[in-house]
Amino acid sequence: MLRLSKLADYAVVVLVRLSHHGGEVTTSPTLAQATGVPEPTVAKVLKALCAAGLVASQRGARGGYRLARPLHAIPVAAVIVAIDGPISLTACVDGATGGCEAQETCPVRGRWDPVNEAIRAALTRITLDQMDLPSCGGVRDFDKADRPGMMPGAAILAAE
Amino acid sequence: MLRLSKLADYAVVVLVRLSHHGGEVTTSPTLAQATGVPEPTVAKVLKALCAAGLVASQRGARGGYRLARPLHAIPVAAVIVAIDGPISLTACVDGATGGCEAQETCPVRGRWDPVNEAIRAALTRITLDQMDLPSCGGVRDFDKADRPGMMPGAAILAAE
DNA sequence: CATAAACAGGACCGAGTGGGTCCTGTTGAA
Protein backbone atom coordinates (compact mmCIF):
# COMPACT_ATOMS: atom_id res chain seq x y z
CA MET A 1 0.00 0.00 0.00
CA LEU A 2 2.17 2.83 1.21
CA ARG A 3 -0.19 5.58 0.29
CA LEU A 4 0.53 9.25 -0.03
CA SER A 5 -2.14 11.58 1.30
CA LYS A 6 -4.26 13.30 -1.29
CA LEU A 7 -3.48 16.62 0.24
CA ALA A 8 0.21 16.15 -0.47
CA ASP A 9 -0.63 15.29 -4.01
CA TYR A 10 -2.76 18.40 -4.35
CA ALA A 11 0.07 20.42 -2.89
CA VAL A 12 2.39 19.33 -5.66
CA VAL A 13 -0.23 20.13 -8.26
CA VAL A 14 -0.83 23.55 -6.79
CA LEU A 15 2.85 24.37 -6.49
CA VAL A 16 3.60 23.38 -10.04
CA ARG A 17 0.65 25.40 -11.19
CA LEU A 18 1.79 28.34 -9.16
CA SER A 19 5.13 28.23 -10.89
CA HIS A 20 3.41 28.83 -14.19
CA HIS A 21 2.40 32.25 -12.99
CA GLY A 22 5.94 33.46 -12.59
CA GLY A 23 6.40 35.63 -9.56
CA GLU A 24 2.87 36.97 -9.73
CA VAL A 25 0.67 36.70 -6.67
CA THR A 26 -2.18 34.33 -7.43
CA THR A 27 -5.37 33.82 -5.46
CA SER A 28 -6.48 30.45 -4.23
CA PRO A 29 -9.76 30.64 -6.20
CA THR A 30 -7.72 31.11 -9.34
CA LEU A 31 -5.53 28.13 -8.53
CA ALA A 32 -8.58 26.09 -7.64
CA GLN A 33 -10.12 26.73 -11.00
CA ALA A 34 -6.88 26.05 -12.82
CA THR A 35 -6.23 22.75 -11.08
CA GLY A 36 -9.76 21.48 -10.69
CA VAL A 37 -9.26 21.00 -6.98
CA PRO A 38 -12.08 22.41 -4.81
CA GLU A 39 -11.29 25.88 -3.56
CA PRO A 40 -11.52 25.25 0.22
CA THR A 41 -9.10 22.38 -0.20
CA VAL A 42 -6.67 24.50 -2.20
CA ALA A 43 -6.86 27.13 0.52
CA LYS A 44 -6.12 24.53 3.16
CA VAL A 45 -3.14 23.25 1.26
CA LEU A 46 -1.79 26.73 0.62
CA LYS A 47 -2.02 27.61 4.28
CA ALA A 48 0.05 24.59 5.18
CA LEU A 49 2.56 25.35 2.46
CA CYS A 50 2.76 28.94 3.64
CA ALA A 51 3.39 27.84 7.20
CA ALA A 52 6.17 25.64 5.91
CA GLY A 53 7.68 28.54 4.02
CA LEU A 54 7.27 26.99 0.60
CA VAL A 55 5.01 29.79 -0.59
CA ALA A 56 4.72 33.41 0.49
CA SER A 57 1.37 35.03 1.10
CA GLN A 58 0.16 38.53 0.46
CA ARG A 59 -2.80 39.43 2.62
CA GLY A 60 -5.55 41.90 2.01
CA ALA A 61 -7.27 42.85 -1.21
CA ARG A 62 -5.28 41.95 -4.30
CA GLY A 63 -3.53 39.41 -2.15
CA GLY A 64 -2.66 35.84 -2.97
CA TYR A 65 0.26 33.45 -3.00
CA ARG A 66 3.51 33.06 -4.85
CA LEU A 67 6.36 30.59 -4.69
CA ALA A 68 8.94 31.33 -2.06
CA ARG A 69 11.60 29.52 -4.08
CA PRO A 70 11.87 28.14 -7.61
CA LEU A 71 10.57 24.65 -8.27
CA HIS A 72 14.02 23.12 -8.58
CA ALA A 73 14.74 24.20 -5.03
CA ILE A 74 11.74 22.35 -3.61
CA PRO A 75 12.25 18.65 -3.01
CA VAL A 76 9.18 16.46 -2.94
CA ALA A 77 10.09 15.58 0.61
CA ALA A 78 9.58 19.18 1.69
CA VAL A 79 6.07 19.19 0.33
CA ILE A 80 5.14 15.94 2.01
CA VAL A 81 6.61 17.07 5.30
CA ALA A 82 4.72 20.36 5.04
CA ILE A 83 1.42 18.59 4.51
CA ASP A 84 1.69 15.31 6.32
CA GLY A 85 4.51 15.81 8.76
CA PRO A 86 7.76 13.88 9.17
CA ILE A 87 8.41 11.08 6.72
CA SER A 88 8.83 7.71 8.33
CA LEU A 89 7.30 4.30 7.90
CA THR A 90 6.52 3.31 11.44
CA ALA A 91 5.59 5.18 14.57
CA CYS A 92 8.30 3.26 16.41
CA VAL A 93 10.91 5.46 14.84
CA ASP A 94 10.14 8.97 15.81
CA GLY A 95 9.12 9.83 19.30
CA ALA A 96 6.92 6.81 19.70
CA THR A 97 5.95 7.84 23.17
CA GLY A 98 3.79 5.33 24.88
CA GLY A 99 6.27 2.71 23.94
CA CYS A 100 5.69 -0.47 22.11
CA GLU A 101 3.57 -3.24 23.59
CA ALA A 102 5.90 -5.76 22.06
CA GLN A 103 8.89 -3.61 22.82
CA GLU A 104 10.60 -6.63 24.22
CA THR A 105 9.49 -9.24 21.74
CA CYS A 106 9.50 -7.15 18.61
CA PRO A 107 12.40 -8.46 16.57
CA VAL A 108 12.65 -5.45 14.31
CA ARG A 109 12.52 -2.69 16.87
CA GLY A 110 14.03 0.40 15.38
CA ARG A 111 15.05 -1.47 12.32
CA TRP A 112 12.81 0.42 9.96
CA ASP A 113 15.28 3.24 10.30
CA PRO A 114 17.36 2.33 7.24
CA VAL A 115 14.18 1.96 5.24
CA ASN A 116 12.94 5.34 6.37
CA GLU A 117 16.26 6.90 5.57
CA ALA A 118 16.27 5.40 2.12
CA ILE A 119 12.82 6.72 1.34
CA ARG A 120 13.60 10.08 2.80
CA ALA A 121 16.72 10.30 0.68
CA ALA A 122 14.82 9.33 -2.43
CA LEU A 123 12.16 11.95 -1.82
CA THR A 124 14.73 14.61 -1.08
CA ARG A 125 16.62 13.90 -4.24
CA ILE A 126 13.61 14.59 -6.47
CA THR A 127 12.55 18.21 -6.85
CA LEU A 128 9.30 19.64 -8.13
CA ASP A 129 10.70 20.84 -11.42
CA GLN A 130 11.21 17.18 -12.25
CA MET A 131 7.50 16.67 -11.82
CA ASP A 132 6.44 19.40 -14.20
CA LEU A 133 5.61 17.97 -17.57
CA PRO A 134 8.01 19.35 -20.16
CA SER A 135 5.59 18.23 -22.82
CA CYS A 136 2.96 20.64 -21.60
CA GLY A 137 5.20 23.57 -20.89
CA GLY A 138 3.49 26.53 -19.34
CA VAL A 139 -0.25 26.61 -19.10
CA ARG A 140 -2.17 23.83 -20.67
CA ASP A 141 -5.85 24.19 -21.37
CA PHE A 142 -7.69 21.38 -23.00
CA ASP A 143 -10.88 21.78 -24.94
CA LYS A 144 -13.09 21.24 -21.95
CA ALA A 145 -12.48 20.32 -18.35
CA ASP A 146 -15.59 18.98 -16.76
CA ARG A 147 -15.81 15.26 -17.02
CA PRO A 148 -16.67 13.19 -13.99
CA GLY A 149 -13.94 11.13 -12.42
CA MET A 150 -11.30 11.44 -9.79
CA MET A 151 -9.04 14.14 -8.52
CA PRO A 152 -5.56 15.00 -9.73
CA GLY A 153 -3.35 12.48 -8.18
CA ALA A 154 -5.65 10.10 -6.41
CA ALA A 155 -2.88 9.48 -3.95
CA ILE A 156 -2.63 5.87 -3.12
CA LEU A 157 0.89 4.71 -2.61
CA ALA A 158 -0.05 1.16 -3.39
CA ALA A 159 -3.32 0.72 -5.14
CA GLU A 160 -3.54 -2.98 -4.33
CA MET B 1 2.36 10.92 6.32
CA LEU B 2 3.17 8.10 3.98
CA ARG B 3 2.13 5.33 6.24
CA LEU B 4 2.94 1.67 5.96
CA SER B 5 0.14 -0.73 6.79
CA LYS B 6 0.39 -2.46 10.12
CA LEU B 7 -0.05 -5.80 8.41
CA ALA B 8 3.12 -5.25 6.43
CA ASP B 9 4.91 -4.43 9.61
CA TYR B 10 3.63 -7.56 11.26
CA ALA B 11 4.73 -9.52 8.25
CA VAL B 12 8.30 -8.40 8.72
CA VAL B 13 8.17 -9.24 12.39
CA VAL B 14 6.76 -12.67 11.69
CA LEU B 15 9.26 -13.43 8.96
CA VAL B 16 12.22 -12.43 11.06
CA ARG B 17 10.86 -14.51 13.89
CA LEU B 18 10.34 -17.43 11.59
CA SER B 19 13.97 -17.26 10.59
CA HIS B 20 14.97 -17.91 14.18
CA HIS B 21 13.44 -21.36 13.94
CA GLY B 22 15.78 -22.47 11.21
CA GLY B 23 14.10 -24.69 8.67
CA GLU B 24 11.63 -26.08 11.21
CA VAL B 25 7.93 -25.82 10.46
CA THR B 26 6.33 -23.48 12.96
CA THR B 27 2.65 -23.04 13.67
CA SER B 28 0.94 -19.68 13.55
CA PRO B 29 -0.12 -19.91 17.21
CA THR B 30 3.52 -20.35 18.15
CA LEU B 31 4.53 -17.34 16.11
CA ALA B 32 1.68 -15.35 17.52
CA GLN B 33 2.83 -16.03 21.04
CA ALA B 34 6.44 -15.29 20.20
CA THR B 35 5.72 -11.99 18.53
CA GLY B 36 2.85 -10.76 20.64
CA VAL B 37 0.68 -10.28 17.58
CA PRO B 38 -2.84 -11.73 17.89
CA GLU B 39 -3.10 -15.19 16.37
CA PRO B 40 -5.82 -14.53 13.78
CA THR B 41 -3.79 -11.65 12.48
CA VAL B 42 -0.64 -13.73 12.28
CA ALA B 43 -2.58 -16.35 10.37
CA LYS B 44 -3.87 -13.74 7.96
CA VAL B 45 -0.40 -12.42 7.34
CA LEU B 46 1.06 -15.86 6.86
CA LYS B 47 -1.60 -16.74 4.30
CA ALA B 48 -0.70 -13.69 2.28
CA LEU B 49 3.00 -14.42 2.57
CA CYS B 50 2.38 -18.00 1.52
CA ALA B 51 0.40 -16.88 -1.50
CA ALA B 52 3.31 -14.63 -2.42
CA GLY B 53 5.73 -17.52 -2.09
CA LEU B 54 7.73 -15.98 0.72
CA VAL B 55 6.91 -18.82 3.09
CA ALA B 56 6.02 -22.45 2.46
CA SER B 57 3.16 -24.11 4.26
CA GLN B 58 2.73 -27.66 5.54
CA ARG B 59 -0.91 -28.60 5.94
CA GLY B 60 -2.48 -31.10 8.27
CA ALA B 61 -1.56 -32.09 11.78
CA ARG B 62 2.01 -31.18 12.71
CA GLY B 63 1.83 -28.62 9.95
CA GLY B 64 2.98 -25.02 9.97
CA TYR B 65 5.11 -22.57 8.05
CA ARG B 66 8.75 -22.11 7.19
CA LEU B 67 10.71 -19.59 5.18
CA ALA B 68 10.81 -20.30 1.48
CA ARG B 69 14.11 -18.45 1.19
CA PRO B 70 16.69 -17.06 3.60
CA LEU B 71 16.15 -13.58 5.01
CA HIS B 72 18.87 -12.00 2.93
CA ALA B 73 16.98 -13.07 -0.18
CA ILE B 74 13.81 -11.27 0.82
CA PRO B 75 13.71 -7.55 0.07
CA VAL B 76 11.39 -5.41 2.13
CA ALA B 77 9.62 -4.50 -1.08
CA ALA B 78 8.57 -8.12 -1.56
CA VAL B 79 6.92 -8.20 1.83
CA ILE B 80 5.06 -4.96 1.26
CA VAL B 81 3.90 -6.07 -2.16
CA ALA B 82 2.74 -9.39 -0.73
CA ILE B 83 0.65 -7.67 1.93
CA ASP B 84 -0.41 -4.38 0.45
CA GLY B 85 -0.03 -4.84 -3.25
CA PRO B 86 2.06 -2.87 -5.75
CA ILE B 87 4.16 -0.07 -4.38
CA SER B 88 3.31 3.30 -5.83
CA LEU B 89 2.46 6.69 -4.43
CA THR B 90 -0.55 7.66 -6.47
CA ALA B 91 -3.35 5.80 -8.14
CA CYS B 92 -2.68 7.75 -11.29
CA VAL B 93 0.29 5.57 -12.00
CA ASP B 94 -0.95 2.03 -12.22
CA GLY B 95 -4.12 1.26 -14.05
CA ALA B 96 -5.98 4.24 -12.73
CA THR B 97 -9.09 3.19 -14.53
CA GLY B 98 -11.89 5.63 -14.16
CA GLY B 99 -9.53 8.29 -15.24
CA CYS B 100 -8.68 11.48 -13.53
CA GLU B 101 -11.24 14.23 -13.22
CA ALA B 102 -8.49 16.73 -13.71
CA GLN B 103 -6.86 14.55 -16.30
CA GLU B 104 -6.70 17.56 -18.52
CA THR B 105 -5.70 20.17 -16.01
CA CYS B 106 -3.52 18.10 -13.72
CA PRO B 107 0.01 19.46 -14.25
CA VAL B 108 1.79 16.48 -12.76
CA ARG B 109 -0.04 13.68 -14.49
CA GLY B 110 2.13 10.61 -14.49
CA ARG B 111 4.94 12.51 -12.95
CA TRP B 112 5.00 10.62 -9.71
CA ASP B 113 6.63 7.84 -11.63
CA PRO B 114 10.22 8.80 -10.82
CA VAL B 115 9.26 9.12 -7.17
CA ASN B 116 7.63 5.73 -7.17
CA GLU B 117 10.63 4.23 -8.85
CA ALA B 118 12.97 5.75 -6.33
CA ILE B 119 11.00 4.39 -3.42
CA ARG B 120 10.62 1.03 -5.03
CA ALA B 121 14.36 0.85 -5.60
CA ALA B 122 15.08 1.82 -2.02
CA LEU B 123 12.75 -0.84 -0.68
CA THR B 124 14.16 -3.46 -2.98
CA ARG B 125 17.71 -2.72 -1.93
CA ILE B 126 17.00 -3.46 1.72
CA THR B 127 16.55 -7.09 2.70
CA LEU B 128 15.04 -8.57 5.82
CA ASP B 129 18.33 -9.73 7.29
CA GLN B 130 19.21 -6.07 7.58
CA MET B 131 16.18 -5.63 9.78
CA ASP B 132 17.06 -8.38 12.20
CA LEU B 133 18.80 -6.90 15.17
CA PRO B 134 22.38 -8.16 15.31
CA SER B 135 22.57 -7.03 18.90
CA CYS B 136 19.93 -9.52 19.88
CA GLY B 137 21.04 -12.40 17.74
CA GLY B 138 18.63 -15.25 17.67
CA VAL B 139 15.85 -15.19 20.22
CA ARG B 140 15.73 -12.30 22.59
CA ASP B 141 13.81 -12.52 25.82
CA PHE B 142 13.76 -9.53 28.06
CA ASP B 143 13.15 -9.71 31.75
CA LYS B 144 9.46 -9.18 31.39
CA ALA B 145 7.12 -8.68 28.50
CA ASP B 146 3.87 -7.19 29.56
CA ARG B 147 3.86 -3.45 29.57
CA PRO B 148 0.99 -1.54 28.04
CA GLY B 149 1.60 0.21 24.78
CA MET B 150 1.41 -0.31 21.06
CA MET B 151 2.02 -3.13 18.69
CA PRO B 152 5.33 -4.07 17.11
CA GLY B 153 5.80 -1.54 14.42
CA ALA B 154 2.86 0.80 14.76
CA ALA B 155 3.19 1.45 11.08
CA ILE B 156 2.74 5.06 10.33
CA LEU B 157 4.97 6.28 7.59
CA ALA B 158 4.70 9.77 8.84
CA ALA B 159 3.48 10.15 12.34
CA GLU B 160 2.94 13.91 12.14
C1' DC C 1 -10.38 -46.02 10.16
C1' DA C 2 -11.50 -42.26 13.26
C1' DT C 3 -9.90 -38.11 15.23
C1' DA C 4 -7.95 -33.86 15.81
C1' DA C 5 -4.57 -30.39 14.57
C1' DA C 6 -3.46 -27.01 11.46
C1' DC C 7 -3.79 -24.44 7.07
C1' DA C 8 -7.13 -22.14 3.25
C1' DG C 9 -9.97 -18.68 2.22
C1' DG C 10 -13.51 -16.44 2.61
C1' DA C 11 -17.12 -12.85 4.99
C1' DC C 12 -17.84 -9.49 8.29
C1' DC C 13 -17.84 -5.56 11.60
C1' DG C 14 -16.11 -1.66 14.17
C1' DA C 15 -12.89 2.12 14.92
C1' DG C 16 -9.84 5.50 13.45
C1' DT C 17 -8.49 8.89 10.37
C1' DG C 18 -8.16 11.73 6.55
C1' DG C 19 -10.81 14.59 3.09
C1' DG C 20 -13.62 18.18 2.56
C1' DT C 21 -16.54 22.09 4.15
C1' DC C 22 -17.64 26.03 6.78
C1' DC C 23 -17.25 29.96 9.91
C1' DT C 24 -15.19 33.73 12.15
C1' DG C 25 -11.38 36.87 12.50
C1' DT C 26 -7.64 39.96 10.49
C1' DT C 27 -5.19 42.35 6.99
C1' DG C 28 -4.63 45.81 3.56
C1' DA C 29 -5.50 47.85 -1.17
C1' DA C 30 -8.83 50.74 -3.51
Add this chain to the structure above:
DNA sequence: TTCAACAGGACCCACTCGGTCCTGTTTATG
Protein backbone atom coordinates in the same frame (compact mmCIF):
# COMPACT_ATOMS: atom_id res chain seq x y z
C1' DT D 1 -14.72 53.06 4.65
C1' DT D 2 -15.41 49.00 2.16
C1' DC D 3 -14.50 44.69 0.43
C1' DA D 4 -11.38 41.11 -1.28
C1' DA D 5 -8.46 37.75 0.24
C1' DC D 6 -5.71 35.25 3.69
C1' DA D 7 -5.51 32.95 8.73
C1' DG D 8 -6.82 29.47 11.43
C1' DG D 9 -9.63 27.22 13.60
C1' DA D 10 -13.83 23.61 14.34
C1' DC D 11 -16.55 20.17 12.42
C1' DC D 12 -18.68 16.15 10.00
C1' DC D 13 -18.98 12.41 6.81
C1' DA D 14 -17.09 8.51 4.33
C1' DC D 15 -13.77 5.31 3.48
C1' DT D 16 -10.50 2.05 4.51
C1' DC D 17 -7.76 -0.85 7.50
C1' DG D 18 -7.26 -3.83 11.44
C1' DG D 19 -9.00 -7.54 13.62
C1' DT D 20 -12.17 -11.51 14.30
C1' DC D 21 -14.73 -15.46 13.02
C1' DC D 22 -16.55 -19.31 10.41
C1' DT D 23 -16.52 -23.07 7.30
C1' DG D 24 -13.94 -26.14 4.51
C1' DT D 25 -9.79 -29.21 3.38
C1' DT D 26 -5.64 -31.66 4.37
C1' DT D 27 -2.93 -35.04 6.89
C1' DA D 28 -0.34 -36.97 10.90
C1' DT D 29 -1.46 -40.01 14.71
C1' DG D 30 -3.57 -43.50 17.72
